[in-house]
Amino acid sequence: MLQQIQNRAGEFVRGVSRRARAYRARTDDEALLFHAAAGFTTLLTFVMFFAGSEWTVIPLLAFVAVIVVGWQRQQAEVAMGLTFLTTIVTVSILTLIIGFLLWESMAIVEHMGLGVFTRIEKPLWTPSEGGVYSLTPMMMGTALTTLVATAIAAPLGIAGAIFISEMAPPTVREVVKPGIELMAGIPSITYGFIGLTILNQYFYTEFRTPTIGSYFAAGIMIGLMALPTIVTVAEDAISTVPESMKSGSLAMGSTEWQTTKSVTLPAALSGVSAAVLLGVGRAMGETMAATVMLSHTKGFPSPAFDVFSNYGETLTTVIAFEGASASGIHLSALFAGGVVLFFMVMLFSVTSQWIEWRMHRKLGGDQ
C-alpha cells in the first residue's frame, strides 16, 4: 500500500517536472516574465481580497496593466496564460465553496457535537445563543419530499424519454421536446406560487390536511420540476445506443416495442439510472417551491411516512427561510445544513457521472 502511494507520488512529481521543463523550453524569457507577473498579481489580488483589504484594487490594476502590456507584445502567450487562469478560477470557486461551507459550520459542531446531525429528542431547534440545533427533522423532510418527487418524476420521466426517442413520429417530437425543455425553464418560485395558491388549498380543503402545506403537495411540485431533467438526460442516454443494435433487432423481425424493451433499454439502463440519480439530486436541492409551500414546523411525522402531517421543513427551506435573519451559531447551523445538502447532492451527481462515463465507454460513445 505504502509502496503504491510512493510510486504514485513519484509518478506525479516526474509528470509535473516533465511538464515544467516542456513549458520552459517553449516559452521565451519575456513571455515567462508576463506569465509570472500575471500569476503573481492574481494571487496577490485574491489574498488581499480574502483578507478584506481595501487596497485590493492596487494588485488588480497591476494585473490589468500586465495583461494590457503583454497583449501588445506577446499576444499568443498571454492569451494562453489567461485561458489557463480562467480554468483555475473555475476549479477554485468549487474549492472555495466547499472550504467556506466547512469552515462556517465548524462552530455548530463545536457547540452541539455530532448531535447536530443525529439528535432526535426534543427540543430540536431553539434559535438563540447557546440553543439547541438539530438538523435531523430537516433531513427527514428532505428525504420525504425527495421520495414523493422521485416516485412521480422517475416513471413519468423515463416514459417521456422512451416516447420522445423511440415512439413519437418526428412532427410530434418537434413539439414535445421543446415543450419539456420549456418546462425546465419555468422559474421555481412560479411553481411554488402555483403550488401555494392551488395545490396547498386543494389538499387543505378536500383532504383536510392538518396544516396548509404538506410534504406530499411540495413533493408533487418538486417532482414536476425534476421531470424535465430526467426526460432530457434519459433521452440522451437512450439515443446513445448505436443504431446498429436496434436495426439488428428489427431485422430479426421483432416489433419496435420488443426492440425498445429488450435491446435499447437494457443497453441504456445505466444512462437512464444516471438520469434518475441526477433528477433526485435536483429534487433534493430544490428550494423555492418547498420554501413557499411548506409550513416551516420542525418535527418528525408519526408514522415516519405520513406525508400529510403538520410538519414541514427541509434542509433547503430552513436555510432559505431563516438564512437572511440568522447570525452567530444559528447561521452556523444553517451552514451545517448546507454541508449535508451539498455532499448528498454531490454524491448523486458524481455517481451519475461515473455511470454515464462507464456507459459511454461500453457502447463506444459517439465521440
Add this chain to the structure above:
Amino acid sequence: MSNAADTELRAGYTTLGRQVALPVLGLAFLTFLATWVTTFQWIDESRTVLGLTVLTVFGVALLLMAAGVAGIGVLSRFGYIDTTPSPTAGLPVGIVFGTLWAAIGMAVSFQYLGNTVLSWGPVALVMGAVGLLTATLPREDIGSTVPSALLLAVLGGLIVAGVFDASWVYEAEWTGAIFPGSELIPLLVSGATLLGAWSAGKAKEGFGAQGREAGAFYIIATVVFSMLSVLALLIWFIVKNGLDTFLTGASLTGGHLNVPFTGLSFPFVEVPFVTNVTGSLFVETPGVMPAVVGTLWLVFGAVLFAVPLGVGAAVFLTEYAEQGRFTQVVEVATNGLWSTPSIVFGLFGLAFLVPRISGGNSIFVGQLVLGFMLLPLVLITSRESIKSVPDEYRDASAALGVSKWQTIRSVVIPAAMPGTITGVILGVGRIAGETAPLLLVFGGAPYPSASPNVVGQFSFSTEPPFITNQALLEPASALPYQLYSTITAGVFPRPEIYSNQEFGWGTALVLLLVVLGLYAIGVASRLYFRRKLHYE
C-alpha cells in the same frame, strides 16, 4: 403466429375484436379526461348526467369497459376471434397485477383487521400471489384481459352499487388527513382506465408482439400527453390569473416613445404594470419596474462575469490542455458546480462575498453569485461547441502557416460562437428566474419605490478603491425576489388597487414572459444554427 403477416395488409379488414376494442379504447380515453376534469373541479362530482351522478357514470363506464375487455379475452380464448396470443402474458405483467392486488388486500385489511403486520401481511401476500398467478398462468389473451377486467368490474360495481360515493370517506390510520370519495374515486377511476386502455390496446392488435406494442404505446402516450397537459395548465394558470393585473390601465397608444437627442415623441404601447414603481403612493397603478430593472442588472453582471471565464476555460481545456488527469478534475469540478443547489451558492456568497464587498445585501454580490451559477453552463456548452468545430478548419488554418493562437482567435472561436451564444441565452433564462441565493445576498425592501440607478451613481475618489458605485452596493429587487416577497409579506400596501395575490400573479406573469422569452430565443437560435450547419 401463422397469420401474423396478413393482419394489417388487407384493405377494410376488421375483426370482431377490433370492433369491440376500439369503442373500449375511446371510452377509456373519455373517462380518463373526465376524471381529471372532475379532479380539477371544472365539473362538480355531484352534477347529474342522464339522471346519474358523475361518479355513477364513471362506474358504469368502468363496467362497460370491463365487459368489453373480458369479452374479447374469452372469445379469443375459445377461438371465436382471430388473434395471435403468446402462451403467457409475461412476468412483468404478473408483477404489476400482483402488486395491485396486494395493495388492495393491504388497504382493506389494514382498515378492518388492524394495523399489525401479522394481520395485514398474510392477506396482502395471498392476494398478491393470486394476482400474479391469474395474470401469468393462463394464455396471454386471458391473462392480460380478465384480471384487469376484474379490477375494473370490482371498482365500477362498488361505485354503481353506491358503496363508494361522494360522501364515502377513507380515514386512513396512518395520517391525520382524510381521503373523501369525491376526490379519491376520480383518481382511482383514472388509474383503472389506464389499465383498461392497456388491455383494450393489446386486444385491438390481437395480442402477441403486436398487441404488446400497442398496449405499451397507449400507456406511454397517455403519460406523455398528461405531462404536456400539466405544462399547458401551469402556463394557463399564470396567464389567466395574471393577465388582469398585467393589463391594468394598459393601452395601445397611451404611452410615449421618446427618441433620444431629437426631442421627438411617438405614441406607443403603454403597460403601467411594467413601467411603474412598486411602493410609491403617487402612482395610479403600482408596477414592477424596480424588479425588472434589478433583474436586468443582475443578468447583465452575471453574463459579464461568467462568459469570459467560461469561454476562456473552455478554450484552454479543448485547445491547449492535454487530455488527462487535469482535464478530468476540471470536468468533475464543472459538473459539481452545475449540480450544486442554488441555496448553497447563496450561503457561499453570504460567507465569502458579503463581508468583503458590501457588508450587506447588494446588487454586486447578487451579480457575482449568479455569475458563479452561470459559469458551469457557459463552460459546458462552449466546450461542446468548440469540440464540434471540425478539425479540418484547424488543419487548413495551420497549413496556411497561421499560428495556434491566431487559429483559435479567427477560426475556432467564431465557428463555435453560435453554440456558445445559445448556451448563454438558455443559461440566462435559468438564472433570471433564480430566487434562493437572492434571499441571502441580494434582496432589499419588499415594495421598492425606486429603480436602482446604477448608471448615474459612479463616483471617483482618491481613496481606494478609487471608483465606487453606491447603487451597486445596495440591496434591490428582482422579479423572482419580488414574487417571493409578495408571497411572504402577506398584505399589499395599497389593497384598494391590488390584493396581494393579484399583484403576485401579475409579477409571475412578467417573470414567465421574461424567462420564456429568453428560452424561446435560445431554442430558436439553436434550431437556426443547427439548420445552417447541416445545409451549408
